[in-house]
Amino acid sequence: MPSLDLRRSVLIGVSHMIPFVVVGGLLQALGLMLGGSAPLVFTLGSLALYLLAPVLAGYISFAIAGRPGLMPGLTAGLAATVTGAGFLGGLIGGVLAGILAQQLGRVPLPEWLRGLAAFLLVPLVATLISGGAMLAVIGPPLASFMRVFGGWLDGLNGVSAVLLAAALGAMTVADLGGPLNKAAYLFAITGVSGAGQAGAGIHGAGLIGGRPLALMAAVMVAGMSAPLACWFATVVRPSAYTPAERRDGRSAGVLGALFISEGAIPFAAIRPMVVIPSLMLGGMVAATGSMLAGATLTAPHGGVFALLSAGHLIGLLGSLALGATLAAGGLLLSRGGGRDRDRNVTDRAASLGGR
Structure with a gap:
């Protein structure tokens, strides 16, 4: 089971996210040049960017907990996207899912249950907790923060x-x-x-x-x-x-x-x-x-x-x-x-x- 190194895990998640950012953004830009948001190219770019938070969260969680953390991280990242928490929600969701999966994997289990832990029990429980927390507790306030933050940046002028x-x-x-x-x-x-x-x-x-x-x-x-x-x-x-x-x-x-x-x-x-x-x-x-x-x-x-x-x-x-x-x-x-x-x-x- 991988050890907890949050800085390394976040950088791994970011490195896997960047191709989606690059390709998605360029496809959207090309789609706009070809005639607005209707063309197929723009939609493909939108799909790539829609995966930004899930990919970030999934690979952060994977870096923390290994394969049992991938599915909970992807789901938490998708929950962040659905609630509007975006990139920041994906980052938090990935860390949460990874830590949960890592700690659940260390729980002593009877011999007959150990075979199910890595591919069923750990992903199931970690997904329920991290995904549920993102949908009900973490995501909505983060979405509000993202709106305020984006508005603050948009309102900057002059020296600031x-x-x-x-x-x-x-x-x-x-x-x-x-x-x-x-x-x-x-x-x-x-x-x-x-x-x-x-x-x-x-x-x-x-x-x-x-x-x-x-x-x-x-x-x-x-x-x-x-x-x-x-x-x-x-x-x-x-x-x-x-x-x-x-x-x-x-x-x-x-x-x-x-x-x-x-x-x-x-x-x-x-x-x-x-x-x-x-x-x-x-x-x-x-x-x-x-x-x-x-x-x-x-x-x-x-x-x-x-x-x-x-x-x-x-x-x-x-x-x-x-x-x-x-x-x-x-x-x-x-x-x-x-x-x-x-x-x-x-x-x-x-x-x-x-x-």
């Missing part, structure tokens, strides 16, 4: 919106795919889920709103700016980097274009105290510029492919370019006159390039 964008931009880049990065991204997802009321039905499942979509754009350009800055720095002054770093730079460019901020890890791992502040500055500038430009994104992931759903595309691209350029400038200034001083360090860290 810019400061929030700057903070999330810095968090997105601070640990390059770690807990702060995930927290910023999930904050944006929670906002758009609250604004869109994902529990309104399959055809209404979506990421719809005003200010929340601007926040989504801000987080995405911040996450893209860091690896793109690393690539840009190696292109502008290749003599400052070793061949291994230049290869890492090309990989970072591709990953950055896809909104995979981990592409900057090989550079940050070598000289974190210098590289990360430069990348954070670029992320803050990109996010703030995107918010000021009024850029929005309907698709919550996908990088360049998400541009199909962008509003104020010129402002979004300009903010991304500005943030990446500033971060690249900071990286180049920190390199000084050349690469020889850092050659030994970079050679020892070259194995990180495959991450």
